[in-house]
Amino acid sequence: AQTIHQWPVAEIKAVGSPLSLGCTIKGKSSPNLYWYWQATGGTLQQLFYSITVGQVESVVQLNLSASRPKDDQFILSTEKLLLSHSGFYLCAWNRDSGNTLYFGEGSRLIVV
Amino acid sequence: QQQVRQSPQSLTVWEGETAILNCSYENSAFDYFPWYQQFPGEGPALLISILSVSDKKEDGRFTIFFNKREKKLSLHIADSQPGDSATYFCAASAVGSSGNKLIFGIGTLLSVKP
Structure with missing residues (x-):
């Protein structure tokens, strides 16, 4: 069975500080990987997706970047956090031919 | 422009009642419609989905009714708990679209009172 794990579970960071969020999927080779952002009480906004190692496509510009250093790992980062970066970050995966997304447990970010 | 609309934004029903959650979409190319359930502090989980070739999909207490002509669908939760x-x-998305163009609505917050 496939498992997806995100870290950290939660972070409180200062404006202007750097950020790195991680996601690992086990039990599935060459998954499509995605980062979503969700404001409190809000909808799910796709940020990035990757279909293979080293390739990342940006969907929206939020002063964030993403990388896929390994087949099973997806990293979301920024050099300088903004207040607007606060929210719930979700990693997700799906198969090449599938549209169903499977989400991780999320990382809660509070920027102060 | 919001491509997937949901109503109501919040809904309260009593235990045992049927909750009806509505959804509509703009893009005629959409042909795959999943519903996700999200509890506070957790990631969304797939609940039930339907393809546009069907007009109804049931899974236990959960039923999707789909009207392609009107571009509307609804999720019925029977015997709400x-x-x-x-x-x-x-x-909603178009099956086979690259990069997963899954567009989400704003969500409906359901509260079931005992």
């Missing part, structure tokens, strides 16, 4: 209290997202 307090444990069903969660946010429900309707989503």
Whole structure:
């Protein structure tokens, strides 16, 4: 069975500080990987997706970047956090031919 | 422009009642419609989905009714339980679209009172 794990579970960071969020999927080779952002009480906004190692496509510009250093790992980062970066970050995966997304447990970010 | 609309934004029903959550979409190319259930502090989980070739899909207490001509669908939760209290997202995409163009609605917050 496939498992997806995100870290950290939660972070409180200062404006202007750097950020790195991680996601690992086990039990599935060459998954499509995605980062979503969700404001409190809000909808799910796709940020990035990757279909293979080293390739990342940006969907929206939020002063964030993403990388896929390994087949099973997806990293979301920024050099300088903004207040607007606060929210719930979700990693997700799906198969090449599938549209169903499977989400991780999320990382809660509070920027102060 | 919001491509997937949901209503109501919040809904309260009594235990045992049927909750009806509505969804509509703009893009005629959409042909895959999943519903996700999200509990506070957790990631969304797929609840049930339907393809546009069908007009109804059932899974236990959960039923999707789909009207392609009107571009509308609804999720019916029969015999609602307090444990069903969660946010429900309707989503849509075109099957086979690259990069997963799954578009989510704003969600409906369901509260089931005992």
